[in-house]
Amino acid sequence: MLRWLTAGESHGPELIAVLEGLPAGVPVSLDGIREDLARRKLGYGRGSRMKFEQDELHLSGGVVQGVSIGGPVAIRIGNTEWPKWTEVMSAERTELSEKSRGRGAPLTRPRPGHADLTGMQKYGFAESRPVLERASARETAARVALGAVARAFLSELGIALVSHTVSLGTVEAPAGGPLPRPDDVAALDADPLRCFDGGTSARMVAEVDDTKKSGDTIGGIVEVLVYGLPPGLGSYVHWDRRLDSRLAGALMGIQAIKAVEVGDGFETTRRRGSEAHDALRIEDGTIVRDTGRAGGIEGGMTTGQVLRVRAGMKPIATVPHALPTVDVATGEETKAHHQRSDVSAVPAAGVVAEAMTALVIADAVTEKFGGDSVAETRRNLEAYLAAIPERLSTAREV
Numbered sequence: 001m002l003r004w005l006t007a008g009e010s011h012g013p014e015l016i017a018v019l020e021g022l023p024a025g026v027p028v029s030l031d032g033i034r035e036d037l038a039r040r041k042l043g044y045g046r047g048s049r050m051k052f053e054q055d056e057l058h059l060s061g062g063v064v065q066g067v068s069i070g071g072p073v074a075i076r077i078g079n080t081e082w083p084k085w086t087e088v089m090s091a092e093r094t095e096l097s098e099k100s101r102g103r104g105a106p107l108t109r110p111r112p113g114h115a116d117l118t119g120m121q122k123y124g125f126a127e128s129r130p131v132l133e134r135a136s137a138r139e140t141a142a143r144v145a146l147g148a149v150a151r152a153f154l155s156e157l158g159i160a161l162v163s164h165t166v167s168l169g170t171v172e173a174p175a176g177g178p179l180p181r182p183d184d185v186a187a188l189d190a191d192p193l194r195c196f197d198g199g200t201s202a203r204m205v206a207e208v209d210d211t212k213k214s215g216d217t218i219g220g221i222v223e224v225l226v227y228g229l230p231p232g233l234g235s236y237v238h239w240d241r242r243l244d245s246r247l248a249g250a251l252m253g254i255q256a257i258k259a260v261e262v263g264d265g266f267e268t269t270r271r272r273g274s275e276a277h278d279a280l281r282i283e284d285g286t287i288v289r290d291t292g293r294a295g296g297i298e299g300g301m302t303t304g305q306v307l308r309v310r311a312g313m314k315p316i317a318t319v320p321h322a323l324p325t326v327d328v329a330t331g332e333e334t335k336a337h338h339q340r341s342d343v344s345a346v347p348a349a350g351v352v353a354e355a356m357t358a359l360v361i362a363d364a365v366t367e368k369f370g371g372d373s374v375a376e377t378r379r380n381l382e383a384y385l386a387a388i389p390e391r392l393s394t395a396r397e398v
C-alpha cells in the first residue's frame, strides 16, 4: 500500500510531501522530479507567477545515493515568493510592519467559484486569506513531485504514462486521431497547449488570446494514457477497490476538475450495447481486443490495454472582469478580489492528472504485487503473468 500527504500554503515558506510505502531500489533523481515540476508550469495562458516563482526542491528522506531505501520519501518545495510574505504568513504571531499592511489587508470580498466564502463559514474565519492559501492549486506542485517518484517506480516495471490536452473551451482535437505514446512527451511539452494535433493547438492559442482580450478565462479537458499495464490491477469485489473509482476520486481531487471520464465515458451512454464494448477474438493463440472503448478498465480492473481517463477543468474562477460578490465586512454588493490569475491552466492540469494517475496505479501495483524491493515487486509481477493459463492470456499493450 502507498500513502501520501501534502502540507503547506500558497504563500507559505514551502510545500511538504511524503510518500510512504515505496519499495527500496527505485532510482529517484532530483533532476527527474525537477523536470516534472517544470512541466507543470508550462502552458500558454498561465499567469505571471509561473514566470517569477521557482520551485526549490529538497529531498529530505527516503532516498540515498539516488535510490529509494524503503522509508518514507520526504520532499520539500520552497516557495520563492516567501520573502514577501514572511510577516503575513508567519507561523508565529507577528505585528505587520508598514510594508506588509497592504498584502495582509483582510480579504472580505469572497471570489465566486473559489473555496473563499464556504471556507470562512466552515472554519470560522472573518476573511478568506487562510482559506485560499490552502485551497490554491500551488499545492499541486507537491503532488507532481510525488507523482514523479511514483512514475519512476512504475517505469521499473515497464509501465509508462503520457497526458495531453484534448479540448480547450469549444476547441476540440479531432476524435479518433492517433493517441500519443510515452515517447511523445517531449513533443507534447514543446506544444503551447500540450495538444497532440498541431492544427488544433494553433486554434487553442487563438482561443486563449481571444479569452484574455475579453477579460475572461477558459477551461478544457485533458486525457491521461497509461501503457504497459498488467491485467488485474484493482478489483470488482468491492466499490472502494475498483480502480476506476480510485482514479475518479484522485482526478476529481485536483482543484477545478469537475468531470471525469473513463474510456469513452459519456459518449458510451449514447451508443447501443453492440457498439459500446470491446469484443474479444483470438490472434496467434492470444486473446485480443480491437477497440479500447472501455479505456482499459473492465469491472474495476485493468485489462492490460492502454488505460485512458479524462478530466474536465472548469474555467479559472478568478475572472479578470471580476464577478459580483458581497463584501462580508460591510454587507454591500461589490466585485470579487482580483490581482492576477491564469487565463487557462489546462495544460498544467494535464501534468497534475498524470501525477495523480501515477500515484493511484503505483498504489494498485504495490497492493497486488507487494515487494519490499522493486526487484521483488518485479519478480511477483512476472510470476503472476507467467501463471495466467495460455487460454486466458492477453497481450500487454506497451
Ligand SMILES: Cc1cc2nc3c(=O)[nH]c(=O)nc-3n(C[C@H](O)[C@H](O)[C@H](O)COP(=O)(O)O)c2cc1C
Pocket: 047, 113, 114, 115, 135, 136, 137, 140, 254, 255, 256, 257, 314, 316, 317, 318, 319, 340, 341, 342, 345, 348, 349, 352
Ligand atoms: C494547475 C492549476 C492552476 C490553477 N490556477 C488558478 C488561478 O490562477 N486562478 C484561479 O482562480 N483558479 C486556479 N485554479 C483553480 C482553483 O484552485 C480552484 O478552482 C479553486 O481552488 C476552487 O476549487 P474547485 O474549483 O475544485 O471547487 C487552478 C487549478 C489548477 C489545477
Ligand SMILES: C=C(O[C@@H]1CC(C(=O)O)=C[C@@H](OP(=O)(O)O)[C@H]1O)C(=O)O
Pocket: 010, 047, 049, 050, 135, 136, 137, 138, 139, 140, 141, 255, 340, 341, 342
Ligand atoms: C501558484 C500556482 O498557481 C496558483 C493557483 C491559484 C489558485 O487559485 O488555485 C491562483 C494563482 O495564484 P496567485 O493568485 O498567487 O497568482 C496561481 O498562480 C502554482 O500553480 O504554482
